[in-house]
Amino acid sequence: MSENTKAYGTDGAKKDLKSREIKRRDVTKEDVKIEILYCGVCHSDIHAARNDWENSTYPLVPGHEIVGKVTEVGSDVKKFKKGDLVGVGCMVDSCQECGACKDDLEQFCEVGMVGTYNGKDKHTGKQTFGGYSTQIVVREEFVLNVPENLDIKKVAPLLCAGITTFSPLNHWGIKKGDKVGVIGLGGLGHMGIKIAHAMGAETIMITTSPEKAEDAKRLGADSVLISKNEKEMEKHQGTFDFLLNTVPVKHDMNPYLKLLKRDSTMVMVGAIEPLEPMHGGNLIMGRKRVAGSLIGGIKETQEMLDFCGEHNITPDVEMIEMKDINKAFDRVTDSDVKYRFVIDMQSLKDE
Amino acid sequence: MSENTKAYGTDGAKKDLKSREIKRRDVTKEDVKIEILYCGVCHSDIHAARNDWENSTYPLVPGHEIVGKVTEVGSDVKKFKKGDLVGVGCMVDSCQECGACKDDLEQFCEVGMVGTYNGKDKHTGKQTFGGYSTQIVVREEFVLNVPENLDIKKVAPLLCAGITTFSPLNHWGIKKGDKVGVIGLGGLGHMGIKIAHAMGAETIMITTSPEKAEDAKRLGADSVLISKNEKEMEKHQGTFDFLLNTVPVKHDMNPYLKLLKRDSTMVMVGAIEPLEPMHGGNLIMGRKRVAGSLIGGIKETQEMLDFCGEHNITPDVEMIEMKDINKAFDRVTDSDVKYRFVIDMQSLKDE
Incomplete structure (x- = not known):
């Protein structure tokens, strides 16, 4: 059984995000468990939290620009081992069998990709929770390698x-x-x-x-x-x-x-x-x-990370603590950020 | 000097088309002179006659779906000879030198293609007059071969x-x-x-x-x-x-x-x-x-005519006499035509 995991989320469209405990699914043999180090704040997080697209389910834990370290891998996992620096973007699952998935365009999965948050977990049937959290469990195919040469604090927004x-x-x-x-x-x-x-x-x-x-x-x-x-x-x-x-x-x-x-x-x-x-x-x-155009497939996302590693590209970020997320949301809405907030997840662990 | 040519045109946006005499330019060494046999009635003819696009110059003689027989060719003309069955579409000239022209996309000529009507003739500097007329003089490059196997009465609307x-x-x-x-x-x-x-x-x-x-x-x-x-x-x-x-x-x-x-x-x-x-x-x-997408270049227009010849494709047309053009305009506006009017130009010659 999974232990409880700390997270920040909201219970309704008009409510602030606040601290809560969530359960992550048990690590299956295809899964990678990740200790989240940093999570970017995307404008979509705000749209989802506030139900602007009228498809939000609560409680909702945003965050789909995730960087962390692997803490556990399932028995069938081949590409990752404990300690690897990895990323997770906007998707955590897809059918892997349709034309779009075969074409490495999981974002257009014909069955429907599973969003990193506000999606439906295929194993538990429950709501997926995003990266405003200390850890996450993700199917191997949706975990990405993060180039070691980049400034790790700044990498997260690359994922979206x-x-x-x-x-x-x-x-x-x-x-x-x-x-x-x-x-x-x-x-x-x-x-x-x-x-x-x-x-x-x-x-x-x-x-x-x-x-x-x-x-x-x-x-x-x-x-x-x-x-x-x-x-x-x-x-x-x-x-x-x-x-x-x-x-x-x-x-x-x-x-x-x-x-x-x-x-x-x-x-x-x-x-x-x-x-x-x-x-x-x-x-x-x-x-x-x-x-x-909508994000990109997993293969292309890895190409993007490798490209950014090669060219030493990272976004310009402003680091924040988890408790400041509601202020950060308002500042994003006011276009008052150059150019992306990144949450240092140590601040949540220390809460 | 050219003799006068019979045509139908309008003197203003709210006026009916009526019979008039126009002058065609003298046949230069690159020109082909065509006796017009049939001319299609395109919705654009009505927009132009009525100045819907606010760029009409009067008098305006519409018609850019032209089929006829070559009656005279300039000394440098290579592709056509007297008696050939030919077509003219929406353009009668272009710079022939820009990137678009070099790419066989004269409709996007960077200097500006010359419309078959309501354009500016490069030789005379005067208004071009379209195919609601008994003859037309066109630069060789803008004249097309019409496949002999098609029903000649029906071919004109292919040109637009x-x-x-x-x-x-x-x-x-x-x-x-x-x-x-x-x-x-x-x-x-x-x-x-x-x-x-x-x-x-x-x-x-x-x-x-x-x-x-x-x-x-x-x-x-x-x-x-x-x-x-x-x-x-x-x-x-x-x-x-x-x-x-x-x-x-x-x-x-x-x-x-x-x-x-x-x-x-x-x-x-x-x-x-x-x-x-x-x-x-x-x-x-x-x-x-x-x-x-806008019409097509001359090379592609010839491909289209050849394709239609090969597959025996012609539009469904209703033949009219020149004098009935104003009624035809109203019927096009009312979507009361299956599917294109074609003017039998003999009716203008006989007037």
């Missing part, structure tokens, strides 16, 4: 913000010399800049806020395009090979579509809500495309 | 409706066994069905109107999906390899996005106006894409 931006850049084949625009400078956008830059792209930060220019350049942007400046926007018309749109809310996409070259794509990774009307002509003229 | 639907099906690589949905049964949709069917796709007509089912099957649809039937729509969810959206006005695209398989595309060819809001989640879940 990192793969969410790496995957479209990788899938659409961004290469040296491509002109890539990253729209919006937040948790996702700042990772998009770092990754596109490391891929060798001419990386342009596209933002409404001139005050973000300096920071964007520090993060790796070659230049900054202020989207409110119509003259500048016109100058760049039809010149972008790819646009990564990280804006988390609906907005007018038409000015961005005009930036694309013929046959090029803008990929939406931020706004999961009804978008503002696009003009059909902005797609038809130049055979342009708008697409969506 | 044909290429507009062939191009996306061809560009996105539709092949035998693909499940293709054609949304909307009008001039474009009925060509989409015929062409997708001839490409070997499992072709599904998607329409709001149950009364169109029988006709859709006659045209080549393997089955018909009534988009108002939520149960049926749900059954087909995530099963389509490709959607060709020919609906000419804005509409809710979200139910169609749900029909697409992972990584599949819906291509918009009809609505050149602000579209209704798409839900970001419908793109993100399944990494789906929405794209636009």
